[in-house]
Amino acid sequence: MFHRIGRTVVRHPVWTIVAWLIAAVAIIATAPSLPSNSDESSFLPSSYESIKAMDVQEKAFPAAFTPAAIVLYQRTDGAALTDADKSEITKITDELGKKKIDQVQKVVEGSASKDGKYQTALVQMNKETAGQPKQADAAKALRDDSTALAKGTDLKVQVGGQAAQALDQQDAGKTSDAVALVGSLLIIIITLAIIFRSPIIAIMPLVILTGVVFTVANALIADATKIFGLQANSSISALLIVVVLGVGTDYFLFLMFRYRERLRAGDEPKEAMINSVTRVGEAIASAAGAVIISFLALALSTLGFLTQLGPALAILVAVTLIAGLTLFPAICSLIPPRALFWPGKKWQQEPSDARFAAIGRVVGRRSGMVAIVSGLVMLLLALGTLGYKASYDLASGSIPKTKESMVVQDTLQKAYSAGAAEPTSVFLTSTSNKPLGSVDYTAYADKLKKVDGVADVSFDQKNDLNKDGTTANFTVTLKYESASDKAIAAVGDVRTVAHDNAPPGTEALVGGSSSIFKDINAAVNHDYKTVFPVAAILIMIILGLLLRSVVAPWYLIASVALGFGATLGATVLIFGRGDGLIFLLPIIMYLFVVAIGTDYNILMIARLREEAQEGREPREAASMALRHAGPTIGAAGFILAATFATLMLSGNAFLTQMGFAVAFGIIVAAFVMAMFFTPSLTALMGHAAWWPGHADRTREAAPGGPAPERELDESGHR
Structure with a gap:
């Protein structure tokens, strides 16, 4: 199948590109706008007690409301409020109610703090649009109008509450998007330029991924959100950017390393690209399938945020996969190799790959020791999970403490009873x-x-x-x-x-809010017991189909689980000692580390199988697999980890934790698991790893199988 795809795309590159452009224009032009919802209660289905209580409140006390925004009054000099100040507060509160700001239904006076320094006003907004961007706009209008009304008085006015938090989260999200995009672009450009010494190769994936793949995927996500009634959340946008750049560049690297290898082996350019798609296509498709299935497993979640995030990421990776198998090879096949790799001159020379050849020899000769040491490293890090504690404060986790809504929240907690605000x-x-x-x-x-x-x-x-x-x-x-x-x-x-x-x-x-968080906690525990096992089972099925083995999937998924434990343990040790880790993090981390870790395992095990099919014994096959696949996994792991690490610059605690966790998990997956643990275990197990099939048998022995294409050995001979 992949040979046919490669042959069709390479022989008809112009038509392939035209088909992509026509499809992109049609999809983007017909897509609806992507809505957004940041209301925590929308995470939960109606069966939970906190949601039932909300329904009772709406029916029994329609005039009562949970404030969507809170206006906080205080004197500019920090002294206690005077009678004159209180009169001004009443006047400002009344004027805010009379302005008829869109979404604002009522503004009423709240209570004074015990020390007499603070006074509040409570703002009711339309319940039907809770958490939507229009309420964030209303919070901005409240801030502007209240500040204008307080001008000329001794009062300082600030606006907090959920609507204001949504506004500040939007602003923080724009910063996160910009940081993630610029940082990821710079990392990818610099790394690809160093590896291939070619400006075309350094720029090409970025243009395709940001200009075509991301735009098309975003439009399809908007379609899916509308068709299936999913909830959108503004905080996933920075994550989508990082995923498309990181995963897309990985697939591009897998293809280009193999293309350059086939050119060095003496293939004619178009034949080299066809062979590259044929050889690496199955590994890319299987890796992407594991990622897509992991993300789709989130559809089993009871949390609205995750049921939106999973399909969105699955769509993104699916579009990236199609581009990796069609658009990338079509464009590259139109460019002569000398121009594609210009001004580099070493692309035709078979390098010694001394570092990875040396690593391969160590793994092949000392497989047992390598497996024990790499396994112990991950196991020791995994012990950190014993100190795991969850934090349910999404607002504080996604908004810098200096933002106005966070200042109001902190002030209310100090001036009133900590639970008085909610x-x-x-x-x-x-x-x-x-x-x-x-x-x-x-x-x-x-x-x-x-x-x-x-x-x-x-x-x-x-x-x-x-x-x-x-x-x-x-x-x-x-x-x-x-x-x-x-x-x-x-x-x-x-x-x-x-x-x-x-x-x-x-x-x-x-x-109330604490009741909602209580139910979210129960929902997360449900997801741990449902999403994790389902994703693992589906990934094992993919591995079994790819490797024609029932043995290899077990130790491969076990190694990935060990990598997940090491990642969570390290994250707990660094970020989890205070308020804990944002409750969504382990699920997102699990899916990324398991899915992407499986990516690298698949690439390594597929290459190991290929080397075995050339007639090499298990230990020699592991050694040669490291030599050939090591540079690809190393480069891909570095780029993907570095792109996720850019999230740590966002100023957003949730994205900082996520950026570190996923980046660290990818480093473990690429440089510990795929490069040492998996090949050493496979070498130790030998032919038993492929039982009951014989996926490692030589191609000469396969009835009707194609003739083997021997790779260059260490002396440069085939």
């Missing part, structure tokens, strides 16, 4: 739709107050009972910030007490 609500509802009647509200509130971690419980029968008398709302203020581990644990205890003490004929539901 209180927990306990809804006691009649199961028969009859008035609650004889319920002892005071006794119920007292039970809630006794829960460890609860600072206060308020209930006013006049204001906190709906007009039908069927639902009561108890406002529970926790002692801790809503996203903290202590708050999540406390809200679990609140749920237990609320449920156990609900009077006969009633049902208790606990809502």
Whole structure:
């Protein structure tokens, strides 16, 4: 199949390029705009208690609201607010409500801090558009208008809350995108220029990947988002840029290293490209298949963010794969080798590859020692996972502390009770739709107050009972910030007490931010038990089909799992000692490290099989595989790791953690696992690694098989 693809593309390069351009224009022109949602509650399905509580609140207390934005007032000199200041605050709050800002439905006065230095106003926005960009625009308008209204007074006005956090996250995301793009471009250009000494090869993948592949993939992602009703999130955009550049450059490198190798072996240019696609196409397609399946496994997640991220990345990698097998070879085949590799002059010379030849000899001769040492390195790093702790504060993780919304959040936590900014609500509802009647509200509130971690419980029968008398709302203020581990644990205890003490004929539901985080925690634990095993099983199936073996997939996936443990352990040791790692990180890390680690394993094991098919014994095949595939894996691993590492420059804690984790995982996958652990284990297992098939048998022995194409040996002879 790959021979046919290579032959068709190389013999008809112009038509291949034209077909790509026509398809790109059609896809981009018909794609809808990509929506965005940053509302944490949209992560969860309706079966979770926190979402059920939101539904109860909307039906029973339509006038009540969880503020989408909070306006924080204080004096510019930091002193306590005066009566004149309070009058100005009332005036500004009223004026903000009268401005009829789009999405803003109500602006009401909040409460004063205990020290008298702060006052708040609470902003209600349209619930139907929660988390969408238009609410971030409303937050910007609130900031501009409140600042203008406070001009000439002694007041300083700042706007925080979810809508303001979404605004600041957008701004931070633009910085992240720019840093990731510029950093990735520079790394790829410099590295490719050093490897191939050719400006054309250094620039070509970037032009194709950013100008065609990324644009087409983005349009297809928008189509999928609309068709399947997925949730989009602004924070994935920087990740998509890094993935398309990193993975796309990897596939380009796989092709170009093999193309140069075939030219050095004496193939005519077009035949060399056809042979390159034939030889490396299966490895690229299998590697991409493993990545795509890993990402699609996220569709089994219960979190909206991940169910969007998985298909988006799968689409991106699929488009990149098609480009790697068609567009890249078509364009390269139009350019004569002398022009393609210009001004470099050594592309025709077979290098000694002394470093990788030496590594190959060590792996071949001392396979047992290499397997033990490389395995121990990963195992020792994996011990760091014992200290893993999750953080559910996505806002703080994705927004710099200096942004206004974060300053407001920190101020509210210090000036008020830590949980006052986002209180927990306990809804006691009649199961028969009859008035609650004889319920002892005071006794119920007292039970809630006794829960460890609860600072206060308020209930006013006049204001906190709906007009039908069927639902009561108890406002529970926790002692801790809503996203903290202590708050999540406390809200679990609140749920237990609320449920156990609900009077006969009633049902208790606990809502609020801490309740949402509690449910997200449960959803993540579900995903660990579902997504991880499914992705691993599907990858093993791909490996089994590629290698015609039931033995190799087991130790290959085990080595990748060990690489994942080493990566998570190292990340915990560096970033996880304070508030912990962002809760999404292990899942994303698992998918990237497993999928991309499998990429390099596939490339190495495919080359090892190829060397064995040339008649070499297992240890010699491992040695030669390192010599030939080592430079490709080393260059690809360095570029991909470096592109992900650019995320660490974003100023975004989530992307910083992700950038380090994925970059480190790729380094482990390329330079420890694929270069040492996998080939040494395969050499030790010998022919048993390919059982029950005989994928390593010589091609001469294969009935009707093609004649072998012997590679150059170390002396330069075929």
